[in-house]
Amino acid sequence: MNKSVSYFSLGLFVGILVASVFYAFVSGGRDATNSGTRILKLAHGLDTSHPVHMGMERMKERVEELSGGRLAIDIYPSGVLGSEVQCIEQLQSGELAMTKTSTAAMESFIPELGIFGVPYLFDDEAHFWEILGGEIGKELLAVGLDSGLVGLCYYDAGSRNFYSAKKPIQSPDDLKGMKIRVQNSRMAIAMIEALGGSPTPIAFGELYSALAQGVVDGAENNPPSFESSRHYEECKYFTPDAHTRVPDLLMISSEIWSSLSEREQGWLQQAADESAVYQRELWAVKTKESLANVQAAGVEIVECDPSEFQAACASIKDSLKGTPLEPWLKRVQTRN
Numbered sequence: 559m560n561k562s563v564s565y566f567s568l569g570l571f572v573g574i575l576v577a578s579v580f581y582a583f584v585s586g587g588r589d590a591t592n593s594g595t596r597i598l599k600l601a602h603g604l605d606t607s608h609p610v611h612m613g614m615e616r617m618k619e620r621v622e623e624l625s626g627g628r629l630a631i632d633i634y635p636s637g638v639l640g641s642e643v644q645c646i647e648q649l650q651s652g653e654l655a656m657t658k659t660s661t662a663a664m665e666s667f668i669p670e671l672g673i674f675g676v677p678y679l680f681d682d683e684a685h686f687w688e689i690l691g692g693e694i695g696k697e698l699l700a701v702g703l704d705s706g707l708v709g710l711c712y713y714d715a716g717s718r719n720f721y722s723a724k725k726p727i728q729s730p731d732d733l734k735g736m737k738i739r740v741q742n743s744r745m746a747i748a749m750i751e752a753l754g755g756s757p758t759p760i761a762f763g764e765l766y767s768a769l770a771q772g773v774v775d776g777a778e779n780n781p782p783s784f785e786s787s788r789h790y791e792e793c794k795y796f797t798p799d800a801h802t803r804v805p806d807l808l809m810i811s812s813e814i815w816s817s818l819s820e821r822e823q824g825w826l827q828q829a830a831d832e833s834a835v836y837q838r839e840l841w842a843v844k845t846k847e848s849l850a851n852v853q854a855a856g857v858e859i860v861e862c863d864p865s866e867f868q869a870a871c872a873s874i875k876d877s878l879k880g881t882p883l884e885p886w887l888k889r890v891q892t893r894n
């Protein structure tokens with residue numbers, strides 16, 4: 559082969575290589591296109607053993623199958639790209655394509671989602687799913703569009719329950735004087751205050767050390783999160799009072815969503831919907847397993863009467879009168 563041609567090809571090859579490395583670098587936080595595959599970055603704060611993470615893994619697999627490899631998702635778990643609030647902000651700037659957070663963390667961006675933080679809002683689990691799967695759930699997925707956030711699906715996050723390090727929480731009286739970690743949510747703060755405790759907002763990723771150092775006396779969550787975060791190593795009392803049902807929400811940046819073709823949007827939405835069905839089945843199994851595992855590790859399940867907690871929180875529903883959440887409360891209660 560002519561020498562100058564082979565030098566030229568080598569130069570071209572090196573040039574392309576440098577350009578791709580540079581592109582991959584500059585597009586680090588954004589969605590990237592790589593040899594015909596559009597890659598979306600998805601970050602969240604849960605451990606890879608968590609059933610909600612497994613739901614997202616299923617979505618990743620399905621989107622790659624449905625698109626024949628033209629659309630792909632890279633998942634960054636365990637808070638490696640920041641706290642839930644930081645991930646939401648990165649979605650708004652278009653720096654990150656997707657995130658999964660609790661709706662509680664979304665409350666300061668999309669106030670309507672605060673409705674899920676109202677204690678004892680749902681009559682039972684069936685009521686919760688009726689709302690999420692119906693018109694109200696659909697409207698709430700779309701309500702963040704103007705804030706740069708498009709909801710794709712809900713994941714089951716069960717019910718939230720108290721856990722504590724030094725003494726069991728059997729009734730609201732026990733919460734008096736206790737510092738309880740809450741999510742970054744006004745509704746969660748109001749709930750702990752109504753119960754007589756002292757609410758302390760801390761990011762989920764910082765809670766293990768806050769419990770270990772005694773910065774807070776307890777927290778609240780669902781069993782799979784209690785287990786996979788290893789909070790049970792510090793908190794040996796778990797009180798199944800089921801005060802709230804706060805779902806997890808999968809979101810995409812509206813800037814990125816609108817840059818996808820209709821076909822790409824269709825693949826992603828179908829994959830998200832299918833993953834939500836799968837995750838809900840997994841949830842029931844994993845919740846039982848987590849409760850058994852933490853008990854085997856020495857956690858005591860504290861007997862309680864949830865109606866005492868419910869009565870102590872009743873003022874929260876009244877406090878919504880005249881606020882933008884009042885119509886949502888009515889709609890959830892009347893199921894329409």
Ligand code: GCU
Pocket residue numbers: 603604610642658659660715741761762778779780783806
């Ligand atoms: C749940 C939820 C997480 C959230 C966490 C929290 O585990 O799935 O998204 O971060 O609660 O209490 O902050």
